[in-house]
Amino acid sequence: MSKFAMYAKFKAQPGQRDALARILLEAAEQCESEQGCELYIVNASDEDPDIIWVTELWSDAEAHAESLRNEDTVALIGRARPLIAGVEPIKLRPLGGKGFQ
Template sequence: MGRQVGSRRLGGYILNEGKLSIRLRRSLFRLRAERAAMYGLITRLTAASGRRNELALMLLDPAANRRGCHHYVVALGTDGPDSLWVTEIWISEEAHRAWVAEIRDSEVLKPALALIATWGDTIITRPLAGIGL
């Protein structure tokens, strides 16, 4: 099987004259369909005065088993000395709800929750794809 003129290989796919091969288009369509159910949250938190780093570490406690979570990042905010941003991507909204119920029942994160002075807005997203997903 010879190569077509004007085509090149990209990760096992043949790109013909800048157009995606049918195989690649089908793979991208499947990926979008699989990822359409993912559930994302971006939340701003304000820690109790002077306790931001402590809260950040507590939020990352491995005992808070996050089954169904693809991505959980705690970031220091640049909008204030006690600001944190938490970004989460879950396989589904149901997986997130189950985790919240589990945490509420187990009280694993109770010490961390006590350090949150205010909960800012939460933005809900529908992640499609990305590095590491």
């Protein structure tokens, strides 16, 4: 199965970007123990103070889908939801490069 990559663009409610970033960094810590998760990097936009981008790389789309059913993830999503004004996923098919095995 081919790997799955995604940029997840989060728009925070006004003034809530840092609080949202902290929850997404907790999600990244959970990913440390998930074998199927290869990258989960939380980034602040340089241009928009309400935007966070998460760079995700997974062993396959199923590993990503499964992580969303994990009860710890579901709990984090519940805590994050009130801080989020919108989410836009950009789904990608990784072809190769440095940092991609």
